[in-house]
Amino acid sequence: AQSVSQHNHHVILSEAASLELGCNYSYGGTVNLFWYVQYPGQHLQLLLKYFSGDPLVKGIKGFEAEFIKSKFSFNLRKPSVQWSDTAEYFCAVNARGGYQKVTFGIGTKLQVIP
Amino acid sequence: DAGVTQSPTHLIKTRGQHVTLRCSPISGHKSVSWYQQVLGQGPQFIFQYYEKEERGRGNFPDRFSARQFPNYSSELNVNALLLGDSALYLCASSWEASGDLYNEQFFGPGTRLTVL
Numbered sequence: 001a002q003s004v005s006q007h008n009h010h011v012i013l014s015e016a017a018s019l020e021l022g023c024n025y026s027y028g029g030t031v032n033l034f035w036y037v038q039y040p041g042q043h044l045q046l047l048l049k050y051f052s053g054d055p056l057v058k059g060i061k062g063f064e065a066e067f068i069k070s071k072f073s074f075n076l077r078k079p080s081v082q083w084s085d086t087a088e089y090f091c092a093v094n095a096r097g098g099y100q101k102v103t104f105g106i107g108t109k110l111q112v113i114p
Numbered sequence: 115d116a117g118v119t120q121s122p123t124h125l126i127k128t129r130g131q132h133v134t135l136r137c138s139p140i141s142g143h144k145s146v147s148w149y150q151q152v153l154g155q156g157p158q159f160i161f162q163y164y165e166k167e168e169r170g171r172g173n174f175p176d177r178f179s180a181r182q183f184p185n186y187s188s189e190l191n192v193n194a195l196l197l198g199d200s201a202l203y204l205c206a207s208s209w210e211a212s213g214d215l216y217n218e219q220f221f222g223p224g225t226r227l228t229v230l
Contacts, residue, residue: 043221101147107155
């Protein structure tokens with residue numbers, strides 16, 4: 001069974017600071033990887049996804065993530081955060097093949113201070 | 115194009131009652147999955163349905179059941195509600211059933227269930 005570990009549960013940053021949120025997964029086979037964002041009072045939105053190819057993927061709003069297969073990691077980055085990035089971020093994985101069960105991490109709450 | 119829709123938006127029930135939540139997938143999507151998101155946690159997989167058949171089930175008790183209709187919409191039913199069932203219930207749809215390449219899930223806004 002797959003599992004996802006997010007290292008930081010609550011992160012507080014000042015505007016313009018750089019962001020890196022850690023994510024590691026556990027699964028022996030091939031996976032699809034995702035980062036979702038949940039803004040206050042809004043529903044889950046896809047930030048970016050990795051299926052194959054270039055391990056550095058770019059998403060919406062200036063976010064990017066790098067898949068490092070040898071480390072089972074898929075860390076999320078943004079060079080300069082804005083107050084509007086205040087939200088909860090979820091790393092997720094689903095195993096290639098079989099039925100489609102997306103396993104989510106516990107989430108990281110990001111608070112950006114103006 | 116309309117995304118995944120869910121109804122109702124909010125629901126308040128008391129312990130022991132039964133609840134039905136509804137989901138309409140994106141047009142053309144044949145797979146519907148249900149997730150439970152308890153406050154402070156990530157979503158947890160409950161069920162996946164494809165072509166009206168259950169394809170996957172998470173670690174939830176038999177009080178939870180679901181079905182999918184010929185038009186691919188779906189219902190999630192929860193019997194004998196407990197306080198711990200209070201959560202945001204999310205529906206997601208995709209083209210196919212499997213976790214294959216590029217078969218991405220799209221999430222709806224969720225139904226907020228409060229059990230008193």
